[in-house]
Amino acid sequence: MFGTSGIRGTVGTDVTAALALSVGRAVASDGYERVVVGRDVRDSGRTLVDAIAAGLQECGADVLEVGVEATPTVARSIEHLDADAGIVVTASHNPETDNGIKLWTPSGKAFGPEKRESIARRVGEGDYELADWDGQGRRERRDRVREYHANALADAVELGDPLEVVVDVGNGAGAVTAAVLADLGCTVRTLNGQPDGSFPGRPSEPNRETLGTLMTVLAETDADLGIAHDGDADRMMAVDETGEFVPKDALLALFARNAAGEGDRVAAPVDTSLAVDDALAAVGASLTRTQVGDVYVAERTTEDDVVFGGEPSGAWIWPTETRCPDGPLAACKLAELVSSEGPLSELAAEIERYPIRRTSIEVEAKEAVMEAVEATVEEEYAEVDTLDGVRVETDAGWFLLRASGTEPVVRVTAEARSETDADSVFATATGIVERATEATNALE
Structure with missing residues (x-):
């Protein structure tokens, strides 16, 4: 449900009022009692804010609505308004067809993996703590956060x-x-x-x-x-x-x-x-x-x-x-x-500019391909960084092999301090993915 930048997708299919209601219910049920809610300029945000607010209030949380504001304005206002969390309805830089939901902590940091997983679990299981008639949360307008x-x-x-x-x-x-x-x-x-x-x-x-x-x-x-x-x-x-x-x-x-x-x-x-x-x-x-x-x-x-x-x-x-x-x-x-x-x-x-190469290689089974990539790289290189994909530093430069989170492709990035070295590192990196793809296809 959550990507690295919250929930995003096409309005009416991926992102709906029903989903927004569920997120509001989940946030309140997870113990956030006072929540700032704002949105960007997309018209679809009106409906989504109302749905989120209804879910929050239905599970006993108070809603502090700040209206249309920049995401950092909303995020900064959480601590300022003595709230427990913030929700911004935004698709950020995505096209006008999209909208999304992003959750924030009082420090201004977005919800991390554990907090996101807790909300996603509640939404997936319908695990909400609905308040009684006299335990509903309040909805207030706050106008001076900008x-x-x-x-x-x-x-x-x-x-x-x-x-x-x-x-x-x-x-x-x-x-x-x-x-x-x-x-x-x-x-x-x-x-x-x-x-x-x-x-x-x-x-x-x-x-x-x-x-x-x-x-x-x-x-x-x-x-x-x-x-x-x-x-x-x-x-x-x-x-x-x-x-x-x-x-x-x-x-x-x-x-x-x-x-x-x-x-x-x-x-x-x-x-x-x-x-x-x-x-x-x-x-x-x-x-x-x-x-x-x-x-x-x-x-x-x-x-x-x-x-x-x-x-x-x-x-x-x-x-x-x-x-x-x-x-x-x-x-x-x-x-x-x-x-x-x-x-x-x-x-x-004053900043050096080094040649960088990028491509995306289509694969049918990217998880299996990335497993093969990691095995190959760990066999061929002494130091391998697997924090996010597979990253290797060589004497000539570095390359990164990383599966896309949304498409059936493996992204290849390579950089060096000269054009010749960049071409060489890039060729090595793409070769690793191509061999891993061939080996994976042979096993199917």
Whole structure:
């Protein structure tokens, strides 16, 4: 039921009011007595919020409804409102046909595997503790959580020279970013600022392919920085003052290098570029790799010497602020960095860019293929990381073989510090998967 980013799927088939009702019942039955509920801009969220609230109240939990807000706004409000948990109805960067449900703890961290499994079990078994007529929970409206988030963002940064910033809200829920940057003295203009769950301005996910308008505006004006969010603003990507999209690994490296010092660690997933390792090594820090998914990155930031966590997808976590990926906070942090250290294009140019190769290989039995892959790799290499898929570091570079969670494919990633080495490592990695596939097919 749960993926690494909660429940997501097509509205009306995968994600329904019946499912939302069940999740609400399960959360309340699991002992969460006071729950914050919010949603992104998708119209289907209205129905799903009502269903979740009904399930929570039916099992005795009080509902604190905050309305349409960015996911990090809702996540931050849990502790602020003295609640036990939070539920956000959002499909994040997914297309307009989708919606989803994500559960949060008071620390701002998403529910981890054990908490998710407990909720999934209750939903699967229909194990709910329905309250009597006089034990139903209350439903209250709370309207000032965005103000609380905005104040926290303003307190988290110090801008020297104000910047001219263009914020592409993506028709989503991230308007708080533009408001806070303006309050900090920046000149701010917005793109796609009208909330609209059909995302008419551009697809919800911010990447090089979808941010053409933002890139053009930066190229043709004197703006210093371009910011882009997805539908619920848990992600943030950037465009520099020349109109160039900042590579995702470069942005991760910049944030990591700025946050870490001697002896510190930064958390990032197993597919993170060597460029981040190199940037951290230059300041005496190191990278600790996690499973793919912001919940796993956030969990690693609970360790004392981990000062920052990030995913190249655009999820950035400063644990002293919140363990929820906070796109508006990332925007403010990036503005602070540019204000104090100079143009983003020059900062990004300081980060090495290494050749990386990716492909997906279709397989009929991916679990069996991955078992064969792991056996082969462990036989051929002395050190193998099986935290999330199979990752191997070689003298030339590294490769990662990982089964897709949603498709019948094995994903292959390889990176090295030269084109020749990248090709060599990639050929080795794809060869391992191909041999494992042939061996598995021969056994059937």
